[in-house]
Amino acid sequence: MGLVDRYLHSVEFWLPKEQQKDILAELSEDIRCEIEEKERAKGQKLTDPEIEALLKQRGSPFRVAGRYLPQRYLIGPAFFPLYTLVLKAILLCYLVPWLVSWVAIVVFMPSYRAEHPGLSVIWTLEGLWTITLYAFALATLVVALLERSARGKGFADSWERKWNLPAPREPHRIPRGDAVGQFLGGIVFALWWLGIIHRPQIEGLQLDFAPAVYRYVYWPILAVVLASAALAALNLLKPHWTRGRLIARVVIRGAEATTSIAFLLIATPVLVHVSGASAAQEATLAEVANWIMRVTVAAIALFAIGDGIRGLWLLARGRHVTAGLPQAAGPRAI
Amino acid sequence: MSTDTYENLRLELRRGCLVLAVMAALEHEQYGYTLRKALAERGLAVDEGTLYPLLRRLESRGLLASQWREEDKRNKRFYRLSDDGKRLLGQLLEEWKRIGASLNGILGGHLHGTG
Numbered sequence: 001m002g003l004v005d006r007y008l009h010s011v012e013f014w015l016p017k018e019q020q021k022d023i024l025a026e027l028s029e030d031i032r033c034e035i036e037e038k039e040r041a042k043g044q045k046l047t048d049p050e051i052e053a054l055l056k057q058r059g060s061p062f063r064v065a066g067r068y069l070p071q072r073y074l075i076g077p078a079f080f081p082l083y084t085l086v087l088k089a090i091l092l093c094y095l096v097p098w099l100v101s102w103v104a105i106v107v108f109m110p111s112y113r114a115e116h117p118g119l120s121v122i123w124t125l126e127g128l129w130t131i132t133l134y135a136f137a138l139a140t141l142v143v144a145l146l147e148r149s150a151r152g153k154g155f156a157d158s159w160e161r162k163w164n165l166p167a168p169r170e171p172h173r174i175p176r177g178d179a180v181g182q183f184l185g186g187i188v189f190a191l192w193w194l195g196i197i198h199r200p201q202i203e204g205l206q207l208d209f210a211p212a213v214y215r216y217v218y219w220p221i222l223a224v225v226l227a228s229a230a231l232a233a234l235n236l237l238k239p240h241w242t243r244g245r246l247i248a249r250v251v252i253r254g255a256e257a258t259t260s261i262a263f264l265l266i267a268t269p270v271l272v273h274v275s276g277a278s279a280a281q282e283a284t285l286a287e288v289a290n291w292i293m294r295v296t297v298a299a300i301a302l303f304a305i306g307d308g309i310r311g312l313w314l315l316a317r318g319r320h321v322t323a324g325l326p327q328a329a330g331p332r333a334i
Numbered sequence: 335m336s337t338d339t340y341e342n343l344r345l346e347l348r349r350g351c352l353v354l355a356v357m358a359a360l361e362h363e364q365y366g367y368t369l370r371k372a373l374a375e376r377g378l379a380v381d382e383g384t385l386y387p388l389l390r391r392l393e394s395r396g397l398l399a400s401q402w403r404e405e406d407k408r409n410k411r412f413y414r415l416s417d418d419g420k421r422l423l424g425q426l427l428e429e430w431k432r433i434g435a436s437l438n439g440i441l442g443g444h445l446h447g448t449g
Contacts, residue, residue, distance in 0.1 A: 030366055030367050033367035058383065068390065
C-alpha cells in the first residue's frame with residue numbers, strides 16, 4: 001500500500017460510512033491529478049518525501065475528513081449565554097462556599113487536620129469534585145436538551161417590554177437596605193459587646209472571651225463597629241457616596257479587617273466552662289465554639305477587605321457625587 | 335490587530351464570494367481538480383478541503399448535478415450547474431450587483447485613498 005493509499009485509508013476512518021466510498025474516490029482522484037501535474041512539470045516521478053510534503057500540505061486525515069461533516073455542536077450560540085450563566089451559578093453557589101468552608105475547617109480545626117494528616121486532607125475534597133462534575137454534566141445535558149427542543153421554534157427571537165431587566169443601579173447610590181442593615185447590625189453588636197444586651201443563657205454553660213481579647217482587641221473592635229454604624233447612619237440620610245465618605249469607608253473597612261485579623265491571631269479567644277462536664281467534653285465544646293467564632297470573624301475580615309477594595313475602586317474611578325449632586329455621566333459607547 | 339483576526343475576517347469575506355464563483359464556473363461542466371485550477375488561475379485559490387465539501391453541499395441542495403465518467407482512463411466526477419442552480423445564480427448575481435453598487439458608494443473614499 002503506497003503513501004497516498006495509506007493517507008486515504010486514514011481519512012476513510014473518520015468519514016461517515018454512507019459517504020466513505022464516494023468521498024474517497026473523489027479525493028483520491030484530486031490527489032493523483034495534483035501528483036501527475038507536478039510530475040509533468042518536474043519531468044520525472046515524485047519521490048516519497050515529495051509526495052509526503054504534498055499530503056502534509058493537505059492537512060491531517062482527521063481535519064480533511066472533518067471538512068466533509070456537517071457542523072455539529074452540543075450547545076449552540078443561542079443557548080450558550082444561558083449555559084455559562086448556569087455553570088457560573090453552580091460555581092458561585094456550590095463550589096466556592098464549599099471550598100471556603102473546607103479551607104476554614106482545615107485552618108481552624110486542629111482535630112480535623114489530625115484525623116487527615118499531611119496531603120491526605122486533600123482527599124477529603126473528593127466528594128466535592130464528584131458532585132461538581134455531576135452538576136456540570138447535568139447542566140450541560142439539560143441545556144443541550146432544552147436547545148434541541150427549542151430549535152426551529154424561534155426561541156429567543158421575540159422580545160417583550162416586560163422581560164427587560166431592572167434599570168442598572170447608579171454606582172454612587174447607596175442602597176437604603178444596606179445602610180439600614182449596617183446601622184442596626186452595628187448598634188445591636190455594640191450593645192451586645194458592651195454587655196447591655198445579654199445573650200441567651202444555657203444553664204451550666206459559661207462562655208467568655210479570653211483575657212487577651214479584652215486586652216488587645218475589645219476596645220478597637222467596639223470603636224470600629226461604632227464608626228461603621230455612624231457611617232451607615234450618615235449614608236441613610238444622604239444616600240450617595242461622596243469622596244469623603246468613600247475615604248471613611250475604606251479606612252473603616254481597613255480597621256475592621258485589621259481588628260478581625262488580630263482577633264484571629266489569638267490562640268483560644270473563647271473560653272468555655274460547663275459545670276458537671278468532663279475536661280474532654282469541655283475541650284470539645286471549646287474547640288467547636290472557637291471554630292464557629294473564627295469562621296465568623298474570618299468571614300467579617302473577608303467582607304471588610306472586599307468592601308474596602310470596592311471602595312478604593314469607586315474612589316479611583318471617581319464614582320462619587322460632588323457637592324451633593326450626582327456627577328454627570330460621561331459619553332457612552334454605543 | 336492580530337493576524338488571526340485579519341485571517342478570520344478575510345475568510346469570512348471570501349466565503350460568500352466563493353459560492354458565487356463556483357456556481358458561475360460550473361455553468362460549463364468540470365471536474366473538481368480542473369475547477370480548482372480554473373479558480374486559482376483567476377486569482378481565487380481555494381484548497382480542496384473547502385471546495386469538495388462546498389460542491390457536496392450545493393449538490394445536496396439541488397443546485398449542482400454530478401456524474402462519474404471515465405476520462406483519460408480514470409474515473410472522474412464531473413459537476414455542472416442544474417436548472418435550479420442557474421435560476422439561483424441569476425438571482426445571486428443581481429444581489430451581487432446591488433451589494434457592489436452600495437459598497438462602491440460606501441467605500442468610494444477609501445478605495446480612492448481619500449477616506
